[in-house]
Every structure is written in C-alpha cells, then in structure tokens.
Amino acid sequence: xDACLTLPSGNSYLFDGASYGRWNVDGVCDAxxxxxxxxxxxxxxxxxxxxxxxxxxxxxxxRDGEFTRxxxxxxxxxxxxxxxxxxxxxxxxxxxxxxxWLNGKIYIFSGPNYWRWDIPxxxxxxxxxxxIAGAWNGLWPEGVDAGFYPGGRHAYxxxxxxxxxxxxxxxxxxxxxxxxxLRLEALPVGLVAPTRGLSREQAAQLAIYLANEGRxxxxxxxxxxxxxxxxxxxxxxxxRNVTLEPARxxxxxxxxxxxxxxxxxxxxxxxxxxxxxxxxxxxxxxxANVSAIRHLGIGHGQGAxxxxxxxxxxxxxxxxxxxxxxxxxxxxVKADWGLQPETTSxxxxxxxxxxxxxxxxxxxxxxxxxxCECRTGNxxxxxxxxxxxxxxxxxYVADTPANQKLRRDHNDHIHMQVGPTHG
Ligand SMILES: [Zn+2]
Numbered sequence: 001x002d003a004c005l006t007l008p009s010g011n012s013y014l015f016d017g018a019s020y021g022r023w024n025v026d027g028v029c030d031a032x033x034x035x036x037x038x039x040x041x042x043x044x045x046x047x048x049x050x051x052x053x054x055x056x057x058x059x060x061x062x063r064d065g066e067f068t069r070x071x072x073x074x075x076x077x078x079x080x081x082x083x084x085x086x087x088x089x090x091x092x093x094x095x096x097x098x099x100x101w102l103n104g105k106i107y108i109f110s111g112p113n114y115w116r117w118d119i120p121x122x123x124x125x126x127x128x129x130x131x132i133a134g135a136w137n138g139l140w141p142e143g144v145d146a147g148f149y150p151g152g153r154h155a156y157x158x159x160x161x162x163x164x165x166x167x168x169x170x171x172x173x174x175x176x177x178x179x180x181x182l183r184l185e186a187l188p189v190g191l192v193a194p195t196r197g198l199s200r201e202q203a204a205q206l207a208i209y210l211a212n213e214g215r216x217x218x219x220x221x222x223x224x225x226x227x228x229x230x231x232x233x234x235x236x237x238x239x240r241n242v243t244l245e246p247a248r249x250x251x252x253x254x255x256x257x258x259x260x261x262x263x264x265x266x267x268x269x270x271x272x273x274x275x276x277x278x279x280x281x282x283x284x285x286x287x288a289n290v291s292a293i294r295h296l297g298i299g300h301g302q303g304a305x306x307x308x309x310x311x312x313x314x315x316x317x318x319x320x321x322x323x324x325x326x327x328x329x330x331x332x333v334k335a336d337w338g339l340q341p342e343t344t345s346x347x348x349x350x351x352x353x354x355x356x357x358x359x360x361x362x363x364x365x366x367x368x369x370x371x372c373e374c375r376t377g378n379x380x381x382x383x384x385x386x387x388x389x390x391x392x393x394x395x396y397v398a399d400t401p402a403n404q405k406l407r408r409d410h411n412d413h414i415h416m417q418v419g420p421t422h423g
Contacts, residue, residue: 001158001179003051003097004148005059007072008193012150012184014158018046027184042077043070050146052098052106053192055119055370056380065093089124090115097147099155101168102192102278103285104366111143118286120366120382125286138173139164150184151191153213195275195371196378196418203270204238215277219245219264241267241299241312249273250280253292257318267299269312271418275371276315282367287324288360294319294332296413306422314417320360331357338394338411347385347395361414365393368416391416 003015010025020039021032037045043061050062059070061077067086069078084092090108097109105125106117113129114136133141140159149155154174155166163182165175188205190198198206208225211218212232218225224237236242247254247265254265254276268276276298283290296316301309308314319332336357340348351358368374368391369382375389383389388397392415396407 001146003048003061004146004156004158005051005053005098005100006148006150006192007053007059008057008190008197010150010187010189010192012148013051014146014148014182015048015051023182023184025187025189027186029182040070040077041075043068050095050098050108052100054100054106055194056378056382058380060098062095062098087117087124089128097144097157099147099149100192101149101155101285102151103281104363104370105285107147109144109147112141120363120370136166136173137171139166150187152185152187152209154185156182156184190274194378195271195278196373198271198274198418199238200270201238203274204236206274207242207270208233208236210274210277216244216249216273217246219243219266222264222266236270238270241269242273244268244273249277250284252280252284252290254298255292255294256298257294257296265298267310267312269299269418272298272313272315275416275418278371279315279364279367282371283320283360283363286359286363288320288322288329288356289324290320290322290360292321293317294321294330304422308417308419308421308423311419311423313419313423314415316413316415317364318413320364324356329356331360332412333361333394333414334412337361342395361393364414365391368414372416372418373420390421 001014001016004012006012012023014021018036019033020036021029024030036043044063048061048063051059053059057072059072061068061070065083066080067083068080071078083090091110094110095108099107101107104119108115108117112132114132115128116125118125132139139157144157145159147157153167153169155168157164157166158179161179163177163179164173167174188209190202190206222243224240225233226235228234243264243266245264256262296318298315299312301307319330321330337349342348349358349361365385373390374382386395386397388403392406392410394411396403396410398404398407
C-alpha cells in the first residue's frame with residue numbers, strides 16, 4: 001500500500017499503485033481495484049507516496065520530491081510543487097505517510113523518523129524529526145508505508161501486507177492483521193468533517209459515540225437520551241439540546257467564570273458539544289497540559305432567543321489553565337491579551353515575553369477558524385488572528401466602526417460559534 005487517507009465523508013481511501021480501494025464508515029471495503037487516473041483528476045495516476053486530508057476541502061498528496069493540493073469540491077488537483085516550497089523542514093523527497101491526527105497536527109513519516117506539522121500555524125513544530133522507535137509504541141521502528149486516522153478510537157498503519165491498529169487514547173498498537181482482511185472500526189459520519197458542516201442529527205450520533213467512549217458524561221435527567229441495559233446510550237434526540245455533568249470534556253473542565261460553582265454545562269447544541277470535545281484535544285496537542293477551559297458562558301447569553309449563545313452554539317473562551325512542563329499556569333484573555341499594549345502587527349502577544357499565552361491562544365483561535373464558522377462562506381484560507389470573520393478576539397480587525405466595537409467587546413474572550421449568529 002502506498003498511501004491512505006480518510007475524507008470528511010468518513011470514507012477511507014487506500015492507494016496501491018494505479019488503483020485504490022474504498023472503506024466506508026461501516027469499516028468494510030465497498031470498492032476495490034478502482035483506477036486512480038479515472039477518478040482523481042490531475043493526480044499522479046500510477047503511484048503516490050502519501051496523502052492526507054488537511055481541512056477546508058483540501059487534501060495533499062506527496063510523490064518523490066513533489067506534492068500536489070487536491071480540491072475535493074472541484075474534484076481535481078490544483079497544482080504540483082516541490083515539497084521544499086510548501087512544507088519547509090520536511091525531507092526534500094521520500095515521504096512515506098502523512099496522518100491528520102484531528103487535533104491541529106499532522107504526523108509525517110519518512111523512513112525511521114517522523115515530523116509534526118502544526119495546521120493553524122502552517123509550519124513544522126520545533127524539535128523534529130524524532131525516531132519512531134520509542135515514540136510510537138508497537139509501530140515498525142524502521143518505518144511505515146502508509147497510515148490514516150478515521151477519527152475514532154483507532155488509527156491504522158500499514159507496512160508490506162500487514163496492518164497495525166493504533167489506539168490513539170492509550171498510544172499503542174493494540175492489534176495486527178493481514179491487509180487482505182482489513183476491516184475498520186465502524187464509526188458515525190462526521191468525525192473527520194469540520195464541526196461547522198455537521199447537521200444536528202450527525203452531531204447527535206457523534207455525541208452518542210463519544211459519550212459511550214467515555215469522553216464526557218450527560219446529566220441524564222436533563223438530556224433526551226435512551227440507554228440500553230449495559231448503560232450505553234442507544235439514542236439521543238437530535239432536536240433537543242443536552243447537558244453535561246460534570247462540566248467536562250475529555251480531561252478538561254469547563255469552568256464557568258460567571259458561575260464557578262456550577263456542576264453542569266447545560267443547553268448545549270450537540271454540534272457545540274462535538275466542537276468542545278475536539279477543542280479539548282486541540283489545546284492539548286502541544287506542550288501544554290490544559291486541564292480547564294474558563295468561559296463566559298456556553299448555552300446562555302444576552303439578547304434575542306435565536307442568538308447563537310442562547311441556542312447553545314457559541315463559546316466565549318476567557319482563559320485556559322493547566323501545567324506547562326510541570327509548572328502550573330493560568331492565562332486569561334483579558335489580562336494576558338486584551339489589556340496588553342496594542343501593536344500594529346496583528347497578534348499583540350509577544351511569543352518571547354509570553355510563550356505559553358501566545359501558543360495557547362493562537363491554538364484556540366486556530367481551532368475556531370478550522371472547526372467553527374470562519375469567515376463568510378468559510379472560504380480557504382482561514383483567517384489570520386486579526387482578520388474579519390466569525391471568530392472574534394481582542395485583536396479583531398479594526399477597519400470599520402462596527403469592527404472596532406466588536407474588537408472592544410471581545411477584549412476578554414475569544415468568541416466562536418457553529419451556525420449563523422442568529423439562527
Ligand atoms: Zn460570544
């Protein structure tokens with residue numbers, strides 16, 4: 001196998017020479033031996049080295065010393081360029097595999113080494129390459145041929161005719177099998193898709209999956225769900241908002257700064273719940289170990305009843321706490337960003353003066369643009385930190401009186417939402 005990737009549809013594509021096979025969300029192969037040349041316009045038709053879904057309807061493929069960007073909406077390749085021109089710091093040639101870990105990072109494998117690419121910063125993380133050996137428990141230390149992550153509990157890596165199943169939660173290989181009999185974990189649709197593109201029905205199915213995986217717990221009395229005899233959730237009414245108790249996603253507490261004693265996070269649109277679970281992984285993908293998101297309200301707000309806050313579709317992120325290489329930290333948007341001296345460069349937090357705040361707030365902002373509403377039409381590329389759009393922060397663009405007011409009103413939080421401002 002040469003290259004594999006999972007697309008937002010949930011289908012996984014496995015490329016082998018001039019043909020590919022497709023595995024659907026039920027985990028079974030429903031097409032095999034299909035011609036690459038006839039179905040991937042403009043892509044190398046006889047072989048690719050690696051492929052990865054990026055976001056915003058774009059995938060990248062690598063071959064020898066070049067890469068191509070594939071536009072999934074137009075269903076054709078945009079261009080071909082040398083790897084060194086688009087992926088600075090990677091080997092100039094010989095990429096074996098690229099895997100989107102769905103937390104703002106892409107892992108790229110070449111021989112016995114791997115690199116980590118930061119999606120919102122669009123650059124390689126420092127301190128790479130590293131050796132596969134010792135970092136990827138149970139993977140082949142000499143390298144992989146291909147790898148892909150469909151967004152559930154497991155990623156899959158292939159070498160020769162063997163597939164190893166990698167548990168992303170416990171960080172280890174948990175199974176091995178023959179490629180000829182490959183069957184994937186059955187998953188709900190939407191784990192790879194941006195959260196803003198989900199329907200409420202899809203988000204409800206994802207919420208059932210994530211809750212049954214232990215990623216969060218519902219307050220049953222306030223949530224329209226049905227459980228089986230084993231306690232697993234069987235169904236969730238997609239037309240109703242849900243309540244978490246405790247107010248936590250993954251290992252991250254959702255601390256309401258206005259009502260810190262609250263044990264619940266209520267009136268959550270299922271799409272915002274899916275976004276919060278993903279955010280808990282994005283903010284923990286770097287050096288920081290984030291244990292709390294401090295917010296100014298999720299599921300509640302002022303103004304009209306159809307406002308995205310009142311409908312449970314918006315987050316006002318006011319701060320983050322946790323530890324950074326063993327030292328506890330709290331960074332608040334107001335004190336550490338909004339009240340800092342303004343600059344003309346866009347993002348006023350100086351990375352030299354406050355590396356933690358710079359890293360975390362840039363990551364949270366990047367999450368907002370990649371997963372929530374970005375700019376009108378959600379057009380590529382996503383906004384820079386001070387650009388106009390639906391993710392609003394202390395450095396929001398100040399080009400009009402209306403935007404200047406938005407900037408002032410958001411000097412203590414980053415606003416992000418799924419769906420329109422007024423639903
Ligand atoms: Zn807001």
